[in-house]
Amino acid sequence: EPEVTQTPSHQVTQMGQEVILRCVPISNHLYFYWYRQILGQKVEFLVSFYNNEISEKSEIFDDQFSVERPDGSNFTLKIRSTKLEDSAMYFCASSVIGDQGFGPGTRLTVT
Amino acid sequence: GENVEQHPSTLSVQEGDSAVIKCTYSDSASNYFPWYKQELGKGPQLIIDIRSNVGEKKDQRIAVTLNKTAKHFSLHITETQPEDSAVYFCAARNNAGNMLTFGGGTRLMVKP
Numbered sequence: 001e002p003e004v005t006q007t008p009s010h011q012v013t014q015m016g017q018e019v020i021l022r023c024v025p026i027s028n029h030l031y032f033y034w035y036r037q038i039l040g041q042k043v044e045f046l047v048s049f050y051n052n053e054i055s056e057k058s059e060i061f062d063d064q065f066s067v068e069r070p071d072g073s074n075f076t077l078k079i080r081s082t083k084l085e086d087s088a089m090y091f092c093a094s095s096v097i098g099d100q101g102f103g104p105g106t107r108l109t110v111t
Numbered sequence: 112g113e114n115v116e117q118h119p120s121t122l123s124v125q126e127g128d129s130a131v132i133k134c135t136y137s138d139s140a141s142n143y144f145p146w147y148k149q150e151l152g153k154g155p156q157l158i159i160d161i162r163s164n165v166g167e168k169k170d171q172r173i174a175v176t177l178n179k180t181a182k183h184f185s186l187h188i189t190e191t192q193p194e195d196s197a198v199y200f201c202a203a204r205n206n207a208g209n210m211l212t213f214g215g216g217t218r219l220m221v222k223p
Contacts, residue, residue, distance in 0.1 A: 004154070031209055043155065043200060043213040056208045091154050098143055098204070100211060102154035 002026045004103035012109045021077045023092030032075045033093040082110045113138040117214025132217045134201035135183040141203040149198045191221045
């Protein structure tokens with residue numbers, strides 16, 4: 001069964017640095033998402049992407065965040081200048097319409 | 112916006128017993144309610160979902176019920192097995208978009 005994949009599995013970065021988290025959604029899916037989960041807290045929606053543009057975003061997704069689908073397979077989340085509070089698991093998901101399949105996550109640690 | 116509350120936060124049962132996890136939601140426009148299972152080191156995996164035009168849905172040992180009037184939905188796992196041990200998340204979504212709002216999660220431990 002096809003799965004969402006994410007790289008890297010763990011990223012350590014210094015405060016103020018830019019990071020790019022990468023995802024390969026399931027190939028026939030049309031909607032792409034990023035969620036994050038701070039340790040011990042709820043999974044929180046960041047952004048959804050459809051037809052090469054952002055369709056929804058949460059208050060968390062401020063100017064420091066951006067998403068891109070640079071080619072036909074990858075979907076990326078960029079954090080321009082990381083803060084300590086950006087440390088979390090970041091999950092990519094994709095769907096045809098409703099049923100969202102999640103990737104295994106990237107653990108981002110900001111020191 | 113939508114708020115989803117989930118109870119209990121931890122649940123311990125003996126193998127073979129049933130487990131019930133409950134969620135409430137606040138937005139009456141929500142119409143899609145998935146449940147996810149998250150094992151250690153993995154992303155959430157969809158295990159069952161229910162839409163607002165249905166009151167109950169069953170898939171082998173797993174069932175979900177929805178009470179739209181009371182705005183709550185529940186996950187029922189029967190004949191639990193040690194491999195059911197994981198964190199379970201409920202979520203809700205409305206027709207206005209595709210954003211899922213998650214509950215806080217329930218850590219289920221099934222003791223052999």
